[in-house]
Amino acid sequence: AQSVTQPDIHITVSEGASLELRCNYSYGATPYLFWYVQSPGQGLQLLLKYFSGDTLVQGIKGFEAEFKRSQSSFNLRKPSVHWSDAAEYFCAVGGATNKLIFGTGTLLAVQP
Amino acid sequence: NAGVTQTPKFRILKIGQSMTLQCTQDMNHNYMYWYRQDPGMGLKLIYYSVGAGITDKGEVPNGYNVSRSTTEDFPLRLELAAPSQTSVYFCASSYSSLAGIYNEQFFGPGTRLTVL
DSSP, rough: OOEEOOSSSSEETTTTSSSEEOOOOESOOOOEEEEEEEEETTEEEEEEOOOOSOEEOGGGGEEEEEEGGGGGGEEEEEOOOGGOOOOOEEEEEEOOOEEEEEEOOEEEEEEE | OOOOEEEEEEEEEEETTEEOOOOOOEEEOOOEEEEEEEEEEEEEEEEEEEEEEEEESSSTTTTEEEOOSSSSSSOOOEEEGGGOEEEEEEEEEEEBBBTTOOOOOOOOOOOEEEEO
């Protein structure tokens, strides 16, 4: 079955600290992988995506993610978190069907 | 470009009422989608469309209907509203060429629906 698991429902980090949000997927074909961010009351904005090629992808707002096929993971990282990064983060997997499967999200809180 | 727009932003319905959630995109995308988002559940696909005149069910289609008469518009219809349909609804669009190259989905701001 196709699925996305985000094991951390809620994470709190201090401003300036590093961040890693975990994402594991199960997908029967070559996956396309995405991270989206959702601020309160807003729609989803794409942070970054992986289709093929270099397994370390750079996104907007200083985020990056690494695709590890052997671990079926696509973890999101940021070296230094800003207060404005507080939001909910969704990992998603898709493929040739052009349909996305979303994880349940990780809510990030940033302490001053 | 306005991107993906949705109306209304908020709506309260009584059980058994019907309504249509509107979605329009101005990016000439061929694919359009409707999702619902419930707390702690992520986004679930309700219906999607690969082009005008073509729609298909997603993961949670029961209680909803869609149509796609133009490239730009993809309305979602609730015929007999139930409390279980209380949710936030997102419309999205993307472009995929005939060669199957897949691009990311762009999301609208959402419609918050409450059924009492």
